[in-house]
Amino acid sequence: xxxxxxxxxxxxxxxxxxxxxxxxxxxxxxxxxxxxxxxxxxxxxxxxxxxxxxxxxxxxxxxxxxxxxxxxxxxxxxxxxxxxxxxxxxxxxxxxxxxxxxxxxxxxxxxxxxxxxxxxxxxxxxxxxxxxxxxxxxxxxxxxxxxxxxxxxxxxxxxxxxxxxxxxxxxxxxxxxxxxxxxxxxxxxxxxxxxxxxxxxxxxxx
Ligand code: SF4
Numbered sequence: 001x002x003x004x005x006x007x008x009x010x011x012x013x014x015x016x017x018x019x020x021x022x023x024x025x026x027x028x029x030x031x032x033x034x035x036x037x038x039x040x041x042x043x044x045x046x047x048x049x050x051x052x053x054x055x056x057x058x059x060x061x062x063x064x065x066x067x068x069x070x071x072x073x074x075x076x077x078x079x080x081x082x083x084x085x086x087x088x089x090x091x092x093x094x095x096x097x098x099x100x101x102x103x104x105x106x107x108x109x110x111x112x113x114x115x116x117x118x119x120x121x122x123x124x125x126x127x128x129x130x131x132x133x134x135x136x137x138x139x140x141x142x143x144x145x146x147x148x149x150x151x152x153x154x155x156x157x158x159x160x161x162x163x164x165x166x167x168x169x170x171x172x173x174x175x176x177x178x179x180x181x182x183x184x185x186x187x188x189x190x191x192x193x194x195x196x197x198x199x200x201x202x203x204x205x206x
């Protein structure tokens with residue numbers, strides 16, 4: 001089976017899309033937005049390779065352990081750079097009744113114009129697409145899960161149609177996790193100055 005190059009996984013989080021989600025930060029991004037919160041995910045030879053089937057089995061066991069799991073989020077890094085493998089995973093995940101949220105630095109219109117078979121397949125299995133690069137001059141954390149005003153929510157299936165109108169009421173949040181080995185990590189959206197402050201006190205913000 002094929003591999004996905006990932007930066008990290010958080011098995012259950014409530015700050016990377018609607019509800020409780022298994023979130024996969026893929027490794028490798030060609031877009032390189034100025035001010036990107038995750039520049040460590042840019043290198044295509046970084047991160048770790050993981051077999052798609054193994055990743056799926058882990059999602060399945062996470063669901064067995066926690067029936068509140070609502071879906072899987074792909075972010076990064078650039079998910080469309082690994083669209084072939086992610087669309088296979090997304091198809092299997094949807095068969096479990098879970099949703100797919102995909103973040104991309106590309107704009108939706110450009111993805112559709114490209115008419116790339118693998119990109120189209122990833123779109124086909126995505127319920128909510130959050131698209132557009134991070135633009136520092138349009139920095140804005142007032143909407144959930146996004147960092148700049150230009151980024152858009154595309155409801156590609158009916159799964160999340162009901163949240164379309166209440167999006168403005170959802171706040172951006174940061175999750176802080178203390179691991180059994182004493183390591184502390186965070187994910188979610190926060191001002192860069194806050195993240196830098198956390199990093200200075202030794203908290204892993206990757
Ligand atoms: S697309 Fe996302 S990961 Fe890539 S540089 Fe822009 S903000 Fe960073």
